[in-house]
Amino acid sequence: MVAKQSKWAAVLVLSLLVPVTAFAGATGGMSARAVVEKFQAELIEVMKNGKTLGYSGRYDKLVKPVSESHDLVKIARVVVGKEWEKLTSEQQDKLVDVFSKLSVASYAHNFKEYGGESFAFENEEQTTRGGVVVHYLFKVPDEKSHKFDYWLKEKGDSWRIINIIADGVSDLALRRSEYTTILQREGFDALIAKINEKIDNYSKL
Amino acid sequence: MVINKALGGGRPGIPLSSVTASFVLGAALALGGCASAGEKPAVAQANPADPYEDINRKIFAFNDKVDNYVAEPVANAYKWATPEFMQTGVANFFTNLKNINVVLNDLMQAKFQQSAADTGRFLINTTAGVGGLFDVAKHAGLEQNDEDFEQTLAVWGVPSGSYLVLPFLGPSTARGIPGSVFDTAANPATYLGGIGVPVSVVSMVNARANADGALKFIDEAALDPYVFTRESFLQWRQNLATDGKAEEKNDLADLEGDLLDEATASGDAAKPSAADAKPAEAKEVPEAAENKTAPEAQDAASAEPVKAAAVSLVPVASAQAGSTHSQTFQDAKSQYEKARFEYQLLQAEGAKKKARKTRRAK
Numbered sequence: 001m002v003a004k005q006s007k008w009a010a011v012l013v014l015s016l017l018v019p020v021t022a023f024a025g026a027t028g029g030m031s032a033r034a035v036v037e038k039f040q041a042e043l044i045e046v047m048k049n050g051k052t053l054g055y056s057g058r059y060d061k062l063v064k065p066v067s068e069s070h071d072l073v074k075i076a077r078v079v080v081g082k083e084w085e086k087l088t089s090e091q092q093d094k095l096v097d098v099f100s101k102l103s104v105a106s107y108a109h110n111f112k113e114y115g116g117e118s119f120a121f122e123n124e125e126q127t128t129r130g131g132v133v134v135h136y137l138f139k140v141p142d143e144k145s146h147k148f149d150y151w152l153k154e155k156g157d158s159w160r161i162i163n164i165i166a167d168g169v170s171d172l173a174l175r176r177s178e179y180t181t182i183l184q185r186e187g188f189d190a191l192i193a194k195i196n197e198k199i200d201n202y203s204k205l
Numbered sequence: 206m207v208i209n210k211a212l213g214g215g216r217p218g219i220p221l222s223s224v225t226a227s228f229v230l231g232a233a234l235a236l237g238g239c240a241s242a243g244e245k246p247a248v249a250q251a252n253p254a255d256p257y258e259d260i261n262r263k264i265f266a267f268n269d270k271v272d273n274y275v276a277e278p279v280a281n282a283y284k285w286a287t288p289e290f291m292q293t294g295v296a297n298f299f300t301n302l303k304n305i306n307v308v309l310n311d312l313m314q315a316k317f318q319q320s321a322a323d324t325g326r327f328l329i330n331t332t333a334g335v336g337g338l339f340d341v342a343k344h345a346g347l348e349q350n351d352e353d354f355e356q357t358l359a360v361w362g363v364p365s366g367s368y369l370v371l372p373f374l375g376p377s378t379a380r381g382i383p384g385s386v387f388d389t390a391a392n393p394a395t396y397l398g399g400i401g402v403p404v405s406v407v408s409m410v411n412a413r414a415n416a417d418g419a420l421k422f423i424d425e426a427a428l429d430p431y432v433f434t435r436e437s438f439l440q441w442r443q444n445l446a447t448d449g450k451a452e453e454k455n456d457l458a459d460l461e462g463d464l465l466d467e468a469t470a471s472g473d474a475a476k477p478s479a480a481d482a483k484p485a486e487a488k489e490v491p492e493a494a495e496n497k498t499a500p501e502a503q504d505a506a507s508a509e510p511v512k513a514a515a516v517s518l519v520p521v522a523s524a525q526a527g528s529t530h531s532q533t534f535q536d537a538k539s540q541y542e543k544a545r546f547e548y549q550l551l552q553a554e555g556a557k558k559k560a561r562k563t564r565r566a567k
């Protein structure tokens with residue numbers, strides 16, 4: 001049981017993190033809170049059918065929800081920091097592409113079953129630069145609840161998740177340090193190779 | 206055992222239920238397999254809080270080996286041989302012992318109400334919970350709090366100092382060292398005399414076993430386990446020290462602000478190779494080389510070539526889509542192109558405005 005809890009730990013901090021695509025679509029005109037809750041509901045639904053769907057089934061089901069609720073382009077840009085500007089357009093596209101796949105793969109791998117988990121809305125507030133942060137508690141039966149804070153920015157006529165802070169650990173900041181370090185130490189190709197390796201592993205685990 | 210200090214004595218009060226705690230704790234021990242750690246010199250200082258990154262990476266790799274060859278096999282054997290209810294009991298026992306230290310630190314941080322609750326928690330679990338084996342207090346609505354001397358020092362205004370990876374102990378900070386010394390001294394498990402060693406061993410094995418899921422997660426998720434561990438550790442400790450109020454400092458706005466500042470600082474040198482690397486596209490997007498920053502920074506050229514470039518991207522997207530999920534990603538990709546196109550239009554508009562302004566100024 002304890003091991004299971006630790007597992008959740010990990011899952012929470014990381015899986016939500018990964019970014020995904022940005023485009024105006026089914027979430028147009030929705031409030032920030034509605035965007036988050038639509039995504040949460042879709043995620044829980046996939047978890048409930050997780051076993052029967054299998055990895056690839058979960059992956060397919062999650063592509064759209066993740067893509068519609070996150071601002072991938074912005075996240076990808078922020079995550080590689082100033083390195084983004086040093087990439088060619090082709091590299092930027094490649095990064096966004098593998099990043100999308102990694103995000104969905106991570107969700108599909110980590111949210112594979114349902115054990116009564118739920119999200120409870122706490123409150124929401126405006127940020128200084130026109131964003132919104134929506135606070136939730138992620139409730140796991142027989143466990144202490146976990147704080148989940150979703151940061152959203154407006155994109156066109158809809159809101160997009162741009163960062164998730166789980167129990168105080170900011171995915172965006174964490175990823176940013178990780179990705180910029182790899183870019184600086186090992187270069188773009190190594191970064192893409194590492195991301196692809198993770199995607200590959202998720203499909204096999 | 207040093208590992209025990211890190212996981213048992215050094216971080217009292219870590220609730221087993223805390224996702225992040227176990228996660229980061231796990232990281233403290235195993236530090237999942239960064240083969241390239243320390244092999245290459247750092248090109249740039251990624252985090253000012255980590256001035257000793259090169260040596261830290263070496264110790265991180267060492268700890269990883271220790272975990273692979275010693276701690277993990279032992280923990281696996283423990284999990285295999287011990288019934289789950291007993292593992293939970295052992296975990297509860299050590300968590301309960303740490304509550305004495307939690308109460309002391311509550312008081313030193315002037316959290317008097319919380320110290321009363323934590324005292325109640327300790328008393329209930331020690332008595333009704335049969336020496337702490339059962340977490341009865343949780344069902345009475347008393348959550349396990351996480352306080353230690355390092356947090357107390359933070360509350361007193363002592364800066365965290367440099368990030369350090371200690372042999373066997375794992376991640377820490379300069380402030381964490383006196384913190385651990387105090388916490389170890391305030392843990393009754395330290396004073397068990399003759400039975401102290403076996404108790405310490407059980408505590409260590411228990412801690413490692415509890416961290417197992419988190420460690421596997423790092424292995425699965427981290428692209429650079431060293432950086433992943435460092436950042437999550439520092440954020441997690443900051444969050445604990447400020448009781449969750451740290452997130453305000455994590456404001457995305459700050460991150461964005463940093464990004465824009467950096468991009469501005471890099472100036473015209475930004476994205477110098479875009480035109481060279483993609484000659485075909487460069488013809489259509491001559492402004493790509495000047496395309497410095499975010500949508501907010503509008504300094505592109507005219508709208509027409511931008512439109513052409515956006516259209517030309519579609520076949521590239523199709524060519525790239527090759528996985529089993531290609532169709533879905535093609536959809537996502539074309540939507541991305543759309544977003545990108547809109548963004549470029551915005552830039553172009555900005556540039557036009559700018560040009561008009563300049564003309565007017567002349």
